Amino acid sequence: MVCFCFLVDQQRKVRRSKPAAGTCSRCGSGASVADMKTATRFCHVPFYWKSWKAIICTFCGAVLRSYR
Template sequence: MVVFCFLVDQTRKIRRTKPVAGLCSRCRRGAKVADMSTATRFCYIPIYWRSWKAIICSSCGAILKAYR
């Protein structure tokens, strides 16, 4: 019997941020626009990258809105 075990993970990184006018709808603190990048790895080999923009809360870290 042969058993294969594959490891798949996904990491999100914030590359740059800028303050934006507005408040978080969850904690009522300030929000910011962030350039995000997502990398999906399969057996430690990166196979998919995606860069996108998101409005995130500066206090609780919730993603309020995402743009492609």
């Protein structure tokens, strides 16, 4: 009997952020420029990291624009 179990998740973390001009198009709150880090894990073992910049909303956390 063969059993396949795939448990993959992805976490985003804000490493640094600073205020930016403009507002969020979804909620109308302020925006900030952030250095983001994405970690992809397979069965709780991280196997891929990616760092990128994004403009995010300070209230709802939506990614308004990403620079990869």
